[in-house]
Amino acid sequence: MRTAAAATSSLLLLLALTPPSNGVEADAARVRVTVFYEALCPDSRNFIVHQLYPVWQDLGNIMNLDLHAFGKARETDAGGFTCQHGERECEANLMLTCAQSVVRDPQALMKFIHCVMQRYEGVDGGLLCANDSGVDYSEVRECMSSGAGVRLQHDIGEKQAQLNPRLTYVPWILLNNVFTAKTLSLAQDDLRRVVCNAYRGPTPKACEE
Known part of the structure; x- marks a missing residue:
């Protein structure tokens, strides 16, 4: 069973990456993109x-991002x-997870994650x-x-263990769960095409290009 702590942690990480919207209908139409990735995985980086x-x-205003730096990691x-790519990857996964937990500005957070990757x-x-992104x-x-970061990583591991089908590749990408x-x-x-095709609201200009 998924713990309340794991559910709360996942919600906090999701909210950290979700830009504000213009209303309830816009929130309901958002495309949820869930990614389990690894900090030093070439395919994750790409x-x-x-x-x-x-x-x-x-297209951030029509997306809910749910990012998890874990992948083929294992808890001891x-x-x-x-981690698949060694201790340095475990440290970097922890850093990225902690950034999602403490950074409240989605723009700064995404810029930080992009820079690190x-x-x-x-x-x-x-x-x-962090300096380039305006992150403390x-x-x-x-x-x-x-120890907060380790607990968050544990929660991600629990969430990932419940995936059906189970993760066999990184990055592991889900659309609307x-x-x-x-x-x-x-x-x-072509993630742009995937998101645009899945969105059920008015067609954004960025989807017409």
Whole structure:
């Protein structure tokens, strides 16, 4: 069973990435894009840098992003994590998760995530990306060192474990809470078309280009 803490954590991370809308109808029509990714995964980097970030810049007002830096990580009996691309990736996943928890400005947060993924240096690029994005990195560090970030990572692991079908590839992309192999493939090549086709509100100008 999914815990209340896990549900609350997921909601907070989602809200951190959701720009304000113009009303209830606009909220209901938003396209929810859920992504489980890894900080040092080449395919995750390519998707976030070349698809997710530019599409969000143009269509963020019709999207709800639900991002989770975890992927093929595993929680250990000691309460830590092992990651597909090593300890540096675990640290970077933690940093990105903490940023989502403490940064309330969606623009600053997405710019930070994009910068971290583009630089591809893990935590070594954290401070520079925070400065470039207007993010208070001291708050991110506090989350990382206080145990709060580890709890958030645990919650993400629990959420990911309930995916059906289970994650076998990173990035793992769901549209409106539904996974299909077709959406996974299309989203990595043309996320704009995927989001525009799924949106049920008035056609945004960015979907007409």
